[in-house]
Amino acid sequence: MKPAAFDYHRPTDVAAALALLDLHGADGKVLAGGQSLVAAMNFRLARPGVLIDVNRLAELDYLRVEGGHLRIGALTRHAAFHRPVVEGPLGRLLSRVVDHVAHYPIRQRGTFAGSLAHADPASEWCLAATVLDAEIVVRNLRGERLIPAAAFFKGTFTTALEPDELIIEIRLPLLDAGWQGGFSEFSRRAGDFALAMALAALKVEGGIIRAAKLGIGGVADRAIRLSGIEAALVGREATESSFRAAGAEASHALEPGADIHASSGYRRDLIAAMVTRALAEAAA
Amino acid sequence: MTDRLATTLDVNGRSYSVTVEPRKSLADALREDCGLTGTHLGCEHGVCGACTVIVDGKPVRSCLMFAVQAEGLAVRTVEGLAEGDELHPLQRHFWEQHGLQCGFCTPGFLMLVAGAFEADPTIDDAAMMEVLSSNLCRCTGYQNIAKAVSLALKDMRAGR
Numbered sequence: 001m002k003p004a005a006f007d008y009h010r011p012t013d014v015a016a017a018l019a020l021l022d023l024h025g026a027d028g029k030v031l032a033g034g035q036s037l038v039a040a041m042n043f044r045l046a047r048p049g050v051l052i053d054v055n056r057l058a059e060l061d062y063l064r065v066e067g068g069h070l071r072i073g074a075l076t077r078h079a080a081f082h083r084p085v086v087e088g089p090l091g092r093l094l095s096r097v098v099d100h101v102a103h104y105p106i107r108q109r110g111t112f113a114g115s116l117a118h119a120d121p122a123s124e125w126c127l128a129a130t131v132l133d134a135e136i137v138v139r140n141l142r143g144e145r146l147i148p149a150a151a152f153f154k155g156t157f158t159t160a161l162e163p164d165e166l167i168i169e170i171r172l173p174l175l176d177a178g179w180q181g182g183f184s185e186f187s188r189r190a191g192d193f194a195l196a197m198a199l200a201a202l203k204v205e206g207g208i209i210r211a212a213k214l215g216i217g218g219v220a221d222r223a224i225r226l227s228g229i230e231a232a233l234v235g236r237e238a239t240e241s242s243f244r245a246a247g248a249e250a251s252h253a254l255e256p257g258a259d260i261h262a263s264s265g266y267r268r269d270l271i272a273a274m275v276t277r278a279l280a281e282a283a284a
Numbered sequence: 285m286t287d288r289l290a291t292t293l294d295v296n297g298r299s300y301s302v303t304v305e306p307r308k309s310l311a312d313a314l315r316e317d318c319g320l321t322g323t324h325l326g327c328e329h330g331v332c333g334a335c336t337v338i339v340d341g342k343p344v345r346s347c348l349m350f351a352v353q354a355e356g357l358a359v360r361t362v363e364g365l366a367e368g369d370e371l372h373p374l375q376r377h378f379w380e381q382h383g384l385q386c387g388f389c390t391p392g393f394l395m396l397v398a399g400a401f402e403a404d405p406t407i408d409d410a411a412m413m414e415v416l417s418s419n420l421c422r423c424t425g426y427q428n429i430a431k432a433v434s435l436a437l438k439d440m441r442a443g444r
Contacts, residue, residue, distance in 0.1 A: 001328040008289070008306035008352055038348040039329035041307075051306070053353060079342070103418030105396060106330060108342040109349070190417040 003041035010053040014060065014139070017052055017166055022141045024050045026163045031055070033077065033110035035102065036118045060168065069135075069171040078107035078115075078125075089201065090132070090174055093181030097124050097199065100183070103191040113167040116152070119159045119222065122193040124185070126153060127217035130225050131199045134172050138165040146171075153222040178203045179211075182281030184274045185218075188261070194218035195262050196270035198250075198278035204238045209283075214246070216275065219256040219267050226250055226275075238283040240276075247276035291355045295320060296364030304351045311335040313351035314361060322362040322391050326420070333419030336392040336399075337361050343399030362391035365398060373439040374398060374432070383432035385423035392419050397433050401440055409434050 011017040021028050029048035031037060032055070040046040054060070054075065062073035063085050070086050081098040084091030101107055101115070101124050115125040116136060128134070129149040136147045138161060152160050161167070175181070185197035196218050203211040212233040217223040229246050236242040256267035293300045295318055302317040309328075314320045314337070326332035328347045335346040338360040365372040374394050377383065384390045393416070400407060400415045407415075412433060421429060 002309075002312075003307045005305065005307050008350070010352075034348050034350075034353075035330060035345075038309075038350075042309075042328050042347070055353060099414070103333075104400060104415040105333065105336055105343045105345055105418050109344050190414070 001042045003038070004044055004047040006048055007050045008053065009050065010056055012056050012058075014057055014166070014168070017054055017057060018139060018141050018164075020050075020052045021164045021166060024052070028052055028163065030117070030166060032075070032114035032117075035106045035110040036114070036120065054166070065174065068174055070174060072112050072170040072172065074111065074113035074167045074169060076112050078102070078110050078112065079104075081112075082107075086174065088175060088177055089179040089181050090172060093132075093175075093183065093199075093201065094128065096181065097128055097183050100124050100185045100187075100194070100197070106191075113170060116170065117159060117161060117167055119153055119155075119157050120193070121156050121221050121223070122197075122218040123223075124183075124194070124197065124199075124217070127197060127199050127215055127223040129170065129172075130217075130223040131213050131215035132172050132175075132201070133213075134170050136170055137168045138162075139168050140164040140166070144168070150225070155221040175201060178205070180204070180282050180284075182278040182284075184277035184281065186270050186274060196256075196267055196274050198271070198274035200275075200278040200282040202233075202238065202279065202282040204283055207238055209233050209236050209238050209242070214250075214275065214279070216250060216254075216271055219254060219271055224254070226253070228253070229275075233279075240280065243276045243279035243283070244272075246279055247272035247274075250275040289352055291352050293318060293351065293354055293359060294357065295359045295361060297358075302351065306350055306352050308351050309347050310337070310339075310349040310351045310354050310359070311346035313354075314346065314359070317351070320361050320363050324388055324391055326388070326392075331420070332389070332392075333396060334389050334392040336396045336419065338395055338399040338402070341399070341402055343396045343403075360395070360399075362394055365394060372398065373444060374436040377432040377436040377439070378429070381428045381432035381435065383424065383428045384421075389419060389421045389423075393421070393429060393433075397436070401437065405441070407437075409437060412437060 027049040031053045060073040061075040134149040201213040212230040251272040258264040324334040326334035
């Protein structure tokens with residue numbers, strides 16, 4: 001299992017990386033953490049002619065709070081989230097989620113931005129980006145654009161990124177102290193891809209839900225925002241029965257596929273359970 | 285397609301000048317070009333952990349990194365774990381607790397735990413068990429590995 005031959009470039013600044021992407025177009029592939037790409041190359045499922053290694057772009061290795069957003073530089077590794085990266089519910093929620101992103105050694109190399117660019121339907125970060133209204137900053141030689149998560153993910157392994165564009169940073173709106181996050185994932189073994197997962201954030205005042213964010217992953221070609229259920233939750237009591245109702249609604253709203261890992265009906269049951277648990281955690 | 289590139293690898297504090305194709309994994313370069321065959325390759329797609337080495341203080345899969353990427357970074361392999369004739373506490377406890385049978389996965393387990401402990405010396409046993417879940421052993425049933433790691437952590441925390 002050895003990858004096909006490729007040309008290797010290791011730019012040390014973003015301008016040089018963009019020039020290489022511009023030059024090589026669809027032949028060029030960005031190498032970030034490589035935890036999915038290199039495995040796919042070893043299987044020869046991917047055979048890029050040119051690899052542009054962004055691991056020495058130190059200018060993209062940052063995490064900071066600015067303009068009401070957590071700004072995640074494109075070289076931020078998963079492991080950076082093991083401890084909350086920002087005070088409040090957002091940092092806590094991300095550190096809760098990261099434990100489910102692959103395994104510890106994979107998290108040392110893999111990057112948040114790389115997960116989004118790869119767009120695996122069972123990616124925890126893609127779910128978080130979808131539910132938490134992320135904006136993805138991408139750049140090519142001609143300029144920069146800001147893509148909302150809702151427009152970024154197009155399907156399995158498919159995004160709005162053009163071949164000459166590089167993700168520069170991801171912006172996640174901060175959640176004020178009134179919010180609380182919850183996350184639930186089911187996989188057969190620790191570190192496996194999710195058969196189903198749900199991520200929620202709730203704002204509860206006096207036992208009543210005032211605002212809700214909710215989505216599920218691992219059950220379709222991309223993470224799904226459950227906007228209708230979010231709206232229905234607002235005004236309801238933050239109780240187990242509300243959460244169960246939301247879970248049941250979610251499981252009926254979708255037609256999850258069947259594969260060797262789980263039947264459609266089993267996934268449907270998992271959706272109900274994951275949504276119920278994520279909401280309960282967000283209200284606990 | 286691509287010519288081979290001259291690269292310097294820093295492994296266990298020693299410098300190795302190698303000339304490799306960009307597609308050569310760090311694991312293969314360690315074994316074939318540096319002669320350090322303690323690092324084993326199992327699945328070659330990041331799942332089994334047999335090839336785990338420490339790069340710049342972090343345990344990583346050397347099958348998912350190209351050798352050329354390691355230029356200028358500090359790589360440590362199982363060959364660098366013992367100090368002379370004195371085994372590292374992890375090696376000693378794996379031996380004493382029968383934490384290996386065929387031994388194929390052992391270097392990966394050792395470097396995984398050593399790296400995770402160095403990255404966070406306050407890591408507790410429960411968190412280390414989560415870390416261990418990333419590597420596969422097909423012989424031992426894991427109980428003896430867990431026992432060895434737990435005992436080694438005690439020694440390592442005490443600085444022995």
